[in-house]
Amino acid sequence: MAGTIRLALVGCGGIARAHLEGYGKVHEQEPDLFRFVAFCDEDASRAEAFAQKVEEVAGYRPRVYTDHREMLAQEELDGVDVCTPHHLHHVVAGDCLEAGAYVMVEKPIGLTVAATKRIMEAARRAGKWVATAENVRRGPSQRAARWAIQEKGLLGEMRFFFAQYAGWRAHKVGPWHWRADLDLSGGGLLYDSGAHFCDTVRFLFGDVESVYARVHRFEQHPLKKGEELVEDEREDFFQVLLNFASGLWGTWSWTHSAPSHEARMVVYYGSEGALVDYGDVFHGPFGNAEWKLKDGAVIPMAQVIEDYYRAIGPQEKERLFPYGWTNGIWLEVYDFLRAIRDGRLPEVPVEEGLKAKAIALAAYESSTLGEVVRVEDVLEGKVAVYQRRMNARWGLE
Numbered sequence: 001m002a003g004t005i006r007l008a009l010v011g012c013g014g015i016a017r018a019h020l021e022g023y024g025k026v027h028e029q030e031p032d033l034f035r036f037v038a039f040c041d042e043d044a045s046r047a048e049a050f051a052q053k054v055e056e057v058a059g060y061r062p063r064v065y066t067d068h069r070e071m072l073a074q075e076e077l078d079g080v081d082v083c084t085p086h087h088l089h090h091v092v093a094g095d096c097l098e099a100g101a102y103v104m105v106e107k108p109i110g111l112t113v114a115a116t117k118r119i120m121e122a123a124r125r126a127g128k129w130v131a132t133a134e135n136v137r138r139g140p141s142q143r144a145a146r147w148a149i150q151e152k153g154l155l156g157e158m159r160f161f162f163a164q165y166a167g168w169r170a171h172k173v174g175p176w177h178w179r180a181d182l183d184l185s186g187g188g189l190l191y192d193s194g195a196h197f198c199d200t201v202r203f204l205f206g207d208v209e210s211v212y213a214r215v216h217r218f219e220q221h222p223l224k225k226g227e228e229l230v231e232d233e234r235e236d237f238f239q240v241l242l243n244f245a246s247g248l249w250g251t252w253s254w255t256h257s258a259p260s261h262e263a264r265m266v267v268y269y270g271s272e273g274a275l276v277d278y279g280d281v282f283h284g285p286f287g288n289a290e291w292k293l294k295d296g297a298v299i300p301m302a303q304v305i306e307d308y309y310r311a312i313g314p315q316e317k318e319r320l321f322p323y324g325w326t327n328g329i330w331l332e333v334y335d336f337l338r339a340i341r342d343g344r345l346p347e348v349p350v351e352e353g354l355k356a357k358a359i360a361l362a363a364y365e366s367s368t369l370g371e372v373v374r375v376e377d378v379l380e381g382k383v384a385v386y387q388r389r390m391n392a393r394w395g396l397e
Contacts, residue, residue: 005034005340006076010068010092011083012041012050015106019081020050022333024057029323034337038075040065068092072099079340087184087394090115094122104131104336107195109353111186112387113378114396116354131336131346132353135328136196137203141287141301144308146204154291155270158205160249163266163281166258176225180232183393188234189254190215191360193282199356206246212372213240213363218257240363254281
């Protein structure tokens with residue numbers, strides 16, 4: 001499209017602040033690419049704070065709304081960035097698509113498979129695309145790891161991996177948050193930060209065919225909601241066995257209910273060596289990872305990143321890391337804007353976000369049913385026992 005993109009952001013909470021920072025970086029480099037028209041949040045003070053920030057940086061003040069439908073009725077928009085709680089993703093995205101805007105939705109995209117398909121159907125009717133706000137795969141270490149594994153064959157034939165963490169968190173009474181209610185969040189860390197992991201392993205290793213999992217809550221987590229104590233419904237333990245179409249096997253587990261001893265292991269094994277990651281089990285591989293080969297060589301990730309940059313050349317490096325940026329959120333918002341401007345699909349369209357999310361949902365379904373679950377059956381809606389409660393609550397059945 002020609003002209004300046006008219007942009008709005010709905011949901012001005014925590015992750016939206018990181019998005020706003022990213023848009024600020026884009027504005028510094030390409031001030032005519034977009035203009036914030038409006039911010040929307042049910043808490044007007046949060047939207048006002050965003051508008052104030054834009055006024056300080058860009059010299060104009062976007063309008064503020066507390067109802068996205070009122071915003072859509074008043075504003076002509078080219079793009080909308082949706083950072084609401086998960087249960088509102090399909091509602092807000094659907095309305096914005098119907099109003100003629102392109103949309104980016106924070107992960108996990110849609111509360112359930114059915115919710116995500118509502119977004120996809122709205123996009124088809126509107127003739128628009130939807131981007132998944134997935135930032136992790138865009139980092140230099142993630143892109144270099146994919147190149148080293150898939151193109152360079154640094155580890156040979158991939159065999160299996162272990163991404164495991166066990167630790168302890170004191171379970172004190174804290175304030176209630178919408179993520180503690182499965183009707184609003186869809187799940188705990190397996191689903192939330194787990195969306196990053198599921199997208200990254202698909203990015204590195206291809207599709208997951210089936211999973212076998214246990215998802216559980218060992219400790220009680222009372223939270224204060226107003227004057228009453230309510231239970232945190234999220235899991236504090238999960239262990240997932242992932243069977244990839246390529247033949248790769250993976251063990252992915254996390255818990256905060258393991259007292260007395262913390263344990264961590266994130267290692268990806270191939271026939272020629274291992275990628276040892278010293279980060280967490282959700283957002284890697286990190287820049288401090290090492291490639292340990294069976295001939296005794298140890299290659300730091302920084303070296304692999306430099307080799308990757310040389311392999312792709314300066315033009316491709318500039319395309320993937322414009323202006324030298326390596327922050328995944330800055331890159332995802334820029335990709336969203338440039339996809340609108342250039343008339344192309346975003347790097348992570350809704351279909352990719354759904355495939356990643358379905359891996360985590362398959363784990364919940366497997367734990368609920370006590371059996372192996374095929375990811376394709378979750379995608380097709382054939383297995384939706386765990387999701388039944390959320391689908392019923394929001395009229396998605």
